Every structure is written in C-alpha cells, then in structure tokens.
Amino acid sequence: MTLQSKLDAFKTDFEAGKPPYNVPPSVIETMHRATAELIESGIARHALKAGDELPAFGLSDPEGNMVSSGDLLSSGPLVISFYRGVWCPYCNMELQALQEALPQFRQLGASLVAISPQNAANSRKSVRQNSLSFPILSDPQNAVAATFGLRFELPDYLIDLYTTLKNDLPAFNGDTSWTLPMPARFVVGQDGVILYAEVNPDYTRRPEPDDMLPALRRAARSAA
Numbered sequence: 001m002t003l004q005s006k007l008d009a010f011k012t013d014f015e016a017g018k019p020p021y022n023v024p025p026s027v028i029e030t031m032h033r034a035t036a037e038l039i040e041s042g043i044a045r046h047a048l049k050a051g052d053e054l055p056a057f058g059l060s061d062p063e064g065n066m067v068s069s070g071d072l073l074s075s076g077p078l079v080i081s082f083y084r085g086v087w088c089p090y091c092n093m094e095l096q097a098l099q100e101a102l103p104q105f106r107q108l109g110a111s112l113v114a115i116s117p118q119n120a121a122n123s124r125k126s127v128r129q130n131s132l133s134f135p136i137l138s139d140p141q142n143a144v145a146a147t148f149g150l151r152f153e154l155p156d157y158l159i160d161l162y163t164t165l166k167n168d169l170p171a172f173n174g175d176t177s178w179t180l181p182m183p184a185r186f187v188v189g190q191d192g193v194i195l196y197a198e199v200n201p202d203y204t205r206r207p208e209p210d211d212m213l214p215a216l217r218r219a220a221r222s223a224a
Contacts, residue, residue, distance in 0.1 A: 003097040003208050007090055011204050014089075027161065034158045038201040044182060047149035047199040050215075054078075054192045055147035059115065059137035062123040067113065067137055073190050076109035077219035079212060082150055082184040083116040083136065084203065086126045087167050091183065094206045095130045101209035102134060108216040110187075117142045117181065119174040140174065145181035150199065154178045187215040195219055 014021045015028050048055075058068040072078050081098060083091045095114060105112055112134040116123060123136040142151040154162070154169075159178050162169060170176045183203050187196035196215035198207040 003094060003206055006093055006097075007204055007206060010089060010093065027165070030157060030161050034155060035202050035204075037155065038152060038182070041152075041201075043149070043152055044199045044201045047182070047184065047197070048186070048194055049197050050194050052194050052197075054186075054188045054194055055144070056192075057144045057147070059139055059144060060120065061135040061137055062120050062127060064120065067135065069188075069192075072111050072113065073188065073192060076111060077190060077195075077216055078186075078188040079105055079110055079112040079216070080184075080186045080188065081112070081114045082145055082148070082181040083114045083126075084180050084183065085116055085118045085169075085172050086122045086129070087172060088203070090203055090206065092126070092130055094183070095126065095132060095136075097206075097209050099130065099132050099134070104209075104213065105216060108213075108220045110216050110219070113137055115139050115144060115181075117145070117169075117173045117175075117179070119172070122172055139181075141177050142179045142181050148181075148184065148186075150181040150184050151179050152182065152201075154180065185212065187212050187219065189219045189222060191222075 017023050056069050058066050061067050102112055114136045116136055117139050120138055123138055126136050139145055145151045169178055182199055182201050184199040185207055186194055189195050196212050
C-alpha cells in the first residue's frame with residue numbers, strides 16, 4: 001500500500017466523521033477553505049526547487065544536540081522532510097513511510113532528518129510514537145522553513161478552529177507565531193545543491209519515499 005493510498009483512506013474516514021473522529025462537516029469545510037486559499041496564494045511557487053543551493057542551517061535534535069547541515073552533508077547526500085507536528089496524522093504517516101524507506105536511503109549513503117517547529121519534548125514524542133531511528137530537528141518560529149520558502153501564517157479563522165480542536169500550536173511549538181511549514185521533501189547532494197524538491201500546500205498530499213531514489217542514486221554516483 002502506498003503512502004498516498006494510506007493518507008487517502010484516512011482522509012475518507014476522517015472527513016466522513018467516522019468514529020473515533022466524529023468531525024462535523026463545518027470543521028471539514030473550514031479546513032478545505034484554508035487549503036484552497038493557501039494553494040491559490042501561490043506561495044508554493046516561491047519555495048526552493050531542484051538546482052537551488054541549500055540554505056545552511058544548524059538546529060537542535062530532541063536531546064538538545066546541535067545538528068548542522070554541513071556536518072550532515074560531510075558524510076553523504078541528505079534527505080530533508082519538513083513536518084508540521086506530532087498533532088498532524090498525515091505527517092505521522094509520512095514519517096512512518098520514511099522510516100520504512102530509511103534502509104534504502106542509507107544504502108545509497110544518505111542521511112535523513114525531519115524538521116518541525118515543535119519543541120524538543122514533542123519531537124521526542126514523535127520519535128517514540130512513530131518508532132523512528134532518524135532525528136526530528138526543532139525549528140523555532142519556522143525560521144529555517146522560511147529560508148526554504150515554506151513558512152506561512154495561519155488565517156484567523158483557522159487559528160480559531162485549531163484552538164477549538166485543542167491544536168494549540170503555541171504550546172506545541174513554544175512560540176506564539178501561529179505559523180507552519182508547508183509539507184516538503186528535499187534531496188541535497190554533498191555539494192549543497194538541491195537535487196529533488198517536492199512542496200505541496202495541500203497537507204493531505206505527500207510524495208512517495210521511492211520518488212527520491214533516482215536523485216539519491218545520482219548523488220551516490222557523483223560522490224563515487
């Protein structure tokens with residue numbers, strides 16, 4: 001079963017209000033409105049693309065250790081997944097799919113990190129719940145996401161909905177900005193050039209992990 005088919009099955013049940021979700025139609029309509037407006041804004045067109053240079057970054061892992069893009073690239077190509085948070089079921093299913101694909105990435109000499117605005121405690125929770133063996137790096141206020149062109153501000157009506165649903169982003173993230181990254185996936189060669197980029201303002205749509213393998217194989221051949 002592909003990642004997207006799993007996401008589609010979850011979305012069907014969630015939007016139908018099936019137990020245990022029991023979500024009223026008004027909530028679904030609000031979420032659809034926010035996604036449509038984000039798509040129509042064209043923000044995704046300004047995100048980094050294949051051929052662009054990776055913005056250097058240094059972020060803390062769940063244990064408080066600083067992880068730099070330079071150190072990661074010194075050992076091989078890099079896969080980066082921008083992830084909304086532990087509260088997002090679509091993101092968690094994506095992390096699980098990436099974990100399943102991790103042996104293939106490592107066989108090609110690549111490392112994998114996820115980047116999220118959530119604080120270290122919630123990153124540790126993500127790692128536990130999804131049985132991950134790769135780190136989730138904390139990106140306070142989505143500062144690194146902004147350098148990739150991924151950060152956006154939630155509209156007021158969506159903030160109201162999230163508050164009602166107890167998706168308290170200031171508590172999850174440790175800041176009051178009410179910003180998120182668009183879900184995104186990048187493959188970066190050791191020279192710091194982005195070889196693959198997939199950005200989607202619709203958080204229910206995610207690329208398959210296998211989609212990155214051609215770029216990782218090219219990176220492996222270049223490093224040989």
